Amino acid sequence: MNTSKVTSYHSLLAKVFVLGTFCSFGFSLMAQNSTSSPLSIFGIGEIEFRDFGVSSGIGNASIGLRTRNFLNHRNPAGLGGIDTLKFIFDFSGSVKFSTFSTSVARERATNFNFKNLAAGFRVTKRWTVSVGLSPYTNVGYNISKPQEIEGSFDRFEAIYTGDGGINKFYWNNSVELLKGLTAGISASYYFGTITRNEAAQSIVISETMTANRIDFDFGMQYSRLFQQHTRVTVGSVYGYKSDFKLYQHQTVSNRNSGYLLKDEKVPDKKSFLPESYGVGFSVWRNKNNAEWLFSADYYQQNWSVNKERLRGIAYADSRMYSAGIQLTPNTKRPGGYMEIIRYQAGVCYNESYMAINGHQLKDYSVSAGVGLPFFRGMSYVNVSAIFGQSATGFRGGIKENYALLSISLSLIESWFKKAKYD
Amino acid sequence: MYFIPFRHKTDIRWKAACTGVCLTFWWLTSCDHNSSLGNYLVESHTRTVKVDTFSVKLSVLAKDSIVTSGKGVLFVGEYDDPAVGKSQAQGYVEFIRTSDNENNEYPRFDSVTLVLRTTGNYYGDTLVYPNVEIWRLDKPIEMGDDNMRYSTSTASLRDNLPIQRRFKMKGPAQQEVEIRLANAFGEELFWGILKNREEMNADNYLKTFPGIAVVPAAGNSCIYAYSVTDSTCQIRLHYRISESGDLTNKVMTFKANPAKQFNHLKTTLLPDLPVGSKSDPVSTSNTRNMGFILSGGSALYTRLDFPGLEHLQMLGEIVVVENAKLIVRPIHHSYDTVPLPSELNLYQHNPVNDERGAELQHLAAGSTQLTTMTGNLNGEGKNQNMHELCYYDFTVTDFVASQVAATSEYGKIALSIDIPTSKGSSTFQRLVFGDQDFFYKTEAQSRENQIMLEITYSIYNEYK
Incomplete structure (x- = not known):
């Protein structure tokens, strides 16, 4: 057997192994995904508005972002910047330390969560794709509430728990229409199960909601280079309102005896993915090997047409304003490793899709991050710390102070590079 | 060569191994930590109620005789x-x-x-x-x-x-x-x-x-x-x-x-204390509204019937008995000179009027197979002769649950309350307790002398 053929054969095997590893771990991580927020009891769960990975350190501002080694999850058109020969793997996770408080109680929570798994590459000169898996909503709560036993002075603790969430498997495509102008389409398959339980004395009521829906989003980007060292990119995204059903099932059981007292399908729950749109821009500048990047976004989702309410919680239109900068002191590494690190900082202000007692939940956060190159600058470990507060502002409401550590691994591999001599 | 391990740090297999280690770390550390705040966001679909006014009908019975040989x-x-x-x-x-x-x-x-x-x-x-x-x-x-x-x-x-x-x-x-x-x-x-x-x-x-x-x-x-x-x-x-x-x-x-x-x-029973047999019990309305237990002699015991428990089912789509307690209270001053039994047993009542021998075994075998529940003498006054504070309590949750679910008369079961079989013929003990119509000076004091069935139940999807 020809030596070069053997080598390429095993290289292919190794690549398949890597892909298989990603996929299998991705699905198992989905099952482990969790959140810890009492507010995730509402609707289809807590909707993740952040990006994880490269853009988390710059405040999630990525609608107008297009770089060579970046899988843009927010705007599919942003994939157009990927190098022709590169194959990029992204894996992101987070650790969130939260302190929830009301006027009468305070509680801490720590969550380890998987956030994103994606791979992307340029298929043709004009067409770039990425596929990935990420949580769309998370449900995770464990609420105990004292309940009276009528006819006595006794009480017991009723326990309400929820877990699961809706996940998104997406296929992003970017096509270069004209020089610098790319259009993107994202096909997403939403799936997952949300389980809610109520355990009051012996009776345990368990309800599951299962999602199963394909949906599309669109994006555009235009990028232009000025004076060979400054690139300006503007972008926009749009998603149409899309109805989808949640298939519901309910069981009632006696936890003491173990008997199943009721097991039936209940009417489907109607929900939808809201109309969404956003605009953003970025300015990239590389002069004398020092690289600067500034990016800013506005993104809105029209949730308020959903009239579902839960004890004072209602949907509201969400708006996110974000901006961030990134600096790489010297991309050619003349002065050592510290100079090729990407340093990031960002701010983000998000008006949540939830309004509690008429007050919209607002989230303020600042972020700082670094991109640590390895494998001779071919890949990065991105670490960012985000500090923020999420609150409604009305007395008695839940307030969350958090510190979020995001870690992502971007493996960039030259899979399609043909060696002259192998 | 096939699969030369990690020829170079940029080798794809080395990267894959690093990735695998990272993914494994995340998989192992991902877990739930939930908050207990936000209880104003939840509302129960069930209702839990405690009721102590369920009806218990008593009737007094006498055993023909008991075995007295070989009891030591x-x-x-x-x-x-x-x-x-x-x-x-x-x-x-x-x-x-x-x-x-x-x-x-x-x-x-x-x-x-x-x-x-x-x-x-x-x-x-x-x-x-x-x-x-x-x-x-x-x-x-x-x-x-x-x-x-x-x-x-x-x-x-x-x-x-x-x-x-x-x-x-x-x-x-x-x-x-x-x-x-x-x-x-x-x-x-x-x-x-x-x-x-x-x-x-x-x-x-x-x-x-x-x-x-x-x-x-x-x-x-x-x-x-x-x-x-x-x-x-x-x-x-x-x-x-x-x-x-x-x-x-x-x-x-x-x-x-x-x-x-x-x-x-x-x-020789008092003239105003008529007692029945197993097939013909005498209601305690004829025995001064008192139930009796006496080991030895005429060997009295009391049958307990629980009419109407099946009606609990009609309160909602699902009704679960969380807890049921039967409380038997000795009548005040009835044990001034006679010590109270330290424990009582509940037996499933066998309604069949057996032959003499079989009836004698009633408490020993026939009625103990399904339900034997022991109630100990409780209360602060049990050792101090403080009459108000003595009672026997029996946890009868499973029994009551079975009676609530009984869909026909055939499934209904009566209980007998008596001295434990092991002590019935080797000790002389007596207990007098009130039925639910027993009156003692005032309404409040009467309640302290009456038998009581206390049931805590949960209802899901309550019928209005």
């Missing part, structure tokens, strides 16, 4: 119980000759005594000393075809040798008493055995001394229980022998034979 206890005495009636007990015991090694030619009879030891169980007023007559039996005790004797059984007495003693008792605590018997009886026994030693086999011995009956004489106000074992119940024949010119005291011991011992028990 001798009941003797009389007590006129103002709540129940007059009870009388007398016991019969056979003795085994155990020591007869003397071959002295000049023995001299001295005296004869009966040694008894109380068990601590009593029924009545212990302030009056017991007064008993001790009779020699006319013939050996014979067991019935079923090898048992009952509370109705008797034995004939040799009426020419009554021996009567009133003896001191130091309260109800366990104690040994030694009763001097008539010398004429002792000498007859002593010389009868010594003179006919060669012919004195077991049969001849029993003909000479078939045993004794201990019966109450006049003036008793209490029934005592005496232990019948070979060490606690004895007849001791004291005599002397001459050894080298000196007189030496000797004892010939006759030990009780627990297998050949039984009691005759009888209770």
Whole structure:
């Protein structure tokens, strides 16, 4: 057997192994995904508005972002910047330390969560794709509430728990229409199960909601280079309102005896993915090997047409304003490793899709991050710390102070590079 | 070469290994940590209610008789119980000759005594000393075809040798008493055995001394229980022998034979206390609204019926019995002189009016198979005679759940409440408790004397 053929054969095997590893771990991580927020009891769960990975350190501002080694999850058109020969793997996770408080109680929570798994590459000169898996909503709560036993002075603790969430498997495509102008389409398959339980004395009521829906989003980007060292990119995204059903099932059981007292399908729950749109821009500048990047976004989702309410919680239109900068002191590494690190900082202000007692939940956060190159600058470990507060502002409401550590691994591999001599 | 491991740090396999390690770390550390805040966001779909006014219907029944042989206890005495009636007990015991090694030619009879030891169980007023007559039996005790004797059984007495003693008792605590018997009886026994030693086999011995009956004489106000074992119940024949010119005291011991011992028990119930049989129970509306438990004598017990429990099912789509408790409260001052049983048992009532033998086994077997629940005497006053605070409570959750789910009369079960079977025929105990119509001075005090069924249940999807 020809030596070069053997080598390429095993290289292919190794690549398949890597892909298989990603996929299998991705699905198992989905099952482990969790959140810890009492507010995730509402609707289809807590909707993740952040990006994880490269853009988390710059405040999630990525609608107008297009770089060579970046899988843009927010705007599919942003994939157009990927190098022709590169194959990029992204894996992101987070650790969130939260302190929830009301006027009468305070509680801490720590969550380890998987956030994103994606791979992307340029298929043709004009067409770039990425596929990935990420949580769309998370449900995770464990609420105990004292309940009276009528006819006595006794009480017991009723326990309400929820877990699961809706996940998104997406296929992003970017096509270069004209020089610098790319259009993107994202096909997403939403799936997952949300389980809610109520355990009051012996009776345990368990309800599951299962999602199963394909949906599309669109994006555009235009990028232009000025004076060979400054690139300006503007972008926009749009998603149409899309109805989808949640298939519901309910069981009632006696936890003491173990008997199943009721097991039936209940009417489907109607929900939808809201109309969404956003605009953003970025300015990239590389002069004398020092690289600067500034990016800013506005993104809105029209949730308020959903009239579902839960004890004072209602949907509201969400708006996110974000901006961030990134600096790489010297991309050619003349002065050592510290100079090729990407340093990031960002701010983000998000008006949540939830309004509690008429007050919209607002989230303020600042972020700082670094991109640590390895494998001779071919890949990065991105670490960012985000500090923020999420609150409604009305007395008695839940307030969350958090510190979020995001870690992502971007493996960039030259899979399609043909060696002259192998 | 195939698969040369990690030729270079940029080797794709090395990257894959790093990735795998990172992913494994995340997978291992991902876990749930949930918050308990936000209880204003949740609202229960169930309702939990505690109700203590469920109906319990009582009826009083009497057992024809109970087995009294082989119980290791001798009941003797009389007590006129103002709540129940007059009870009388007398016991019969056979003795085994155990020591007869003397071959002295000049023995001299001295005296004869009966040694008894109380068990601590009593029924009545212990302030009056017991007064008993001790009779020699006319013939050996014979067991019935079923090898048992009952509370109705008797034995004939040799009426020419009554021996009567009133003896001191130091309260109800366990104690040994030694009763001097008539010398004429002792000498007859002593010389009868010594003179006919060669012919004195077991049969001849029993003909000479078939045993004794201990019966109450006049003036008793209490029934005592005496232990019948070979060490606690004895007849001791004291005599002397001459050894080298000196007189030496000797004892010939006759030990009780627990297998050949039984009691005759009888209770003459008060005229206003009609009791029924298993097939024809008498409601407590005819017994002054009181339920009775009496071991020994007429052996009273009380049947409990729970009408209407099935109606709980109609409150909602799903009704679950969380907890059910039956509380039995002794009537105030009903146990001033009679100690309360330390525990009671609930049995599944067997409605079939069996043959006599089967009915006697009712509590032992027939009614204990499905439901045997024990309720201990509780309350702060149980040791201090504070009448208001004594009660027995039984956890009857499973039973009530089965009755709530009973869809037909066939599935309905009644319970019986009684002294535990193991103690029913070896102790004399009595309990009087009120039914749900029992009145005691005021409504509030009446409730403290009434039986109560307390059920906590949860309803899902309650019917409006």
